Amino acid sequence: xxxxxHMHTQISDGVCSPSQxxxxxxxxxxxxxxxxxxxxxxxxxxxxxxxxxxxxCELTAWDEDDxxxxxxxxxxxxxxxxxxxxxxxxxxxxxxxxQLCRWLTDVHSLAVPEDAGERPGSRVASRSHLAGYLAxxxxxxxxxxxxxxxxxxxxxxxxxxxxxxxxxxxxxxxHAAGGLAILAHPGRYESLAVVTRILQRGxxxxxxxxxxxxxxxxxxxxxxxxxxxxxxxxxxxxxHFPGHRQVGDPHLSGPAVQPLLSALxxxxxxxxxx
Ligand code: AMP
Ligand code: MN
Ligand code: MN
Ligand code: MN
Numbered sequence: 001x002x003x004x005x006h007m008h009t010q011i012s013d014g015v016c017s018p019s020q021x022x023x024x025x026x027x028x029x030x031x032x033x034x035x036x037x038x039x040x041x042x043x044x045x046x047x048x049x050x051x052x053x054x055x056x057c058e059l060t061a062w063d064e065d066d067x068x069x070x071x072x073x074x075x076x077x078x079x080x081x082x083x084x085x086x087x088x089x090x091x092x093x094x095x096x097x098x099q100l101c102r103w104l105t106d107v108h109s110l111a112v113p114e115d116a117g118e119r120p121g122s123r124v125a126s127r128s129h130l131a132g133y134l135a136x137x138x139x140x141x142x143x144x145x146x147x148x149x150x151x152x153x154x155x156x157x158x159x160x161x162x163x164x165x166x167x168x169x170x171x172x173x174x175h176a177a178g179g180l181a182i183l184a185h186p187g188r189y190e191s192l193a194v195v196t197r198i199l200q201r202g203x204x205x206x207x208x209x210x211x212x213x214x215x216x217x218x219x220x221x222x223x224x225x226x227x228x229x230x231x232x233x234x235x236x237x238x239x240h241f242p243g244h245r246q247v248g249d250p251h252l253s254g255p256a257v258q259p260l261l262s263a264l265x266x267x268x269x270x271x272x273x274x
Contacts, residue, residue, distance in 0.1 A: 006236020
């Protein structure tokens with residue numbers, strides 16, 4: 001049985017429409033899956049009646065110098081408090097991206113318009129959109145180069161902190177909407193000490209123990225955190241567009257995924273029933 005609890009559509013920073021993504025989900029043969037667009041739930045809601053769907057979202061938080069991504073699984077997308085909370089994060093994103101465009105213009109002399117982090121059809125301002133703009137303008141040879149040169153978290157430490165909510169506020173909002181709070185792609189942080197610090201900041205139910213950029217040694221460390229902390233193991237491809245990552249890869253299967261599936265049975269935003 002394959003699951004993928006981390007994928008994006010064009011409504012945040014992916015390229016597929018919800019129905020195009022559904023076709024990829026079906027050809028990958030996923031039993032259960034979740035669309036986790038950044039800070040918006042429209043795609044997840046559009047496919048809510050499809051077999052195997054889990055209502056979800058990837059929320060943006062801030063901790064010290066780090067942007068932290070937290071996947072919410074099984075949420076009630078109609079929860080007013082959650083939707084208000086997401087609207088505030090989207091406003092903070094817009095402000096952050098404008099600040100970033102001004103910084104590229106003033107400090108790096110790139111003449112980037114303030115709305116270069118926006119894209120028609122997307123609900124969120126994003127560094128992905130800004131990277132696309134810089135590549136389209138020929139200012140970099142690829143979106144990856146835009147991140148490597150200017151947009152990665154390590155470069156942005158020169159800017160004031162973003163106005164994203166704290167990790168604690170995000171996990172509280174997820175729980176209020178009936179969902180599970182899962183730390184996204186922990187293998188992307190610079191050390192296990194940072195992951196441990198972030199886990200202590202909020203009330204996490206689990207973490208993604210399998211992710212594209214997760215080395216074998218990270219996997220061992222994350223498996224240990226899961227067993228020691230009584231956490232749920234989740235996984236997802238973080239799929240954004242075809243040719244980059246594959247839907248359903250990497251994945252957990254068998255006994256490793258059962259605790260998460262059991263916990264999801266009690267959540268409002270899931271069609272998963274025993
Ligand atoms: P944002 O959501 O505005 O914080 O931008 C982060 C998004 O950019 C991630 O969700 C990824 O989709 C994309 N991205 C691509 N390469 C990188 C990178 N090197 N570091 C961070 N984000 C990246
Ligand atoms: Mn993304
Ligand atoms: Mn993420
Ligand atoms: Mn993601």
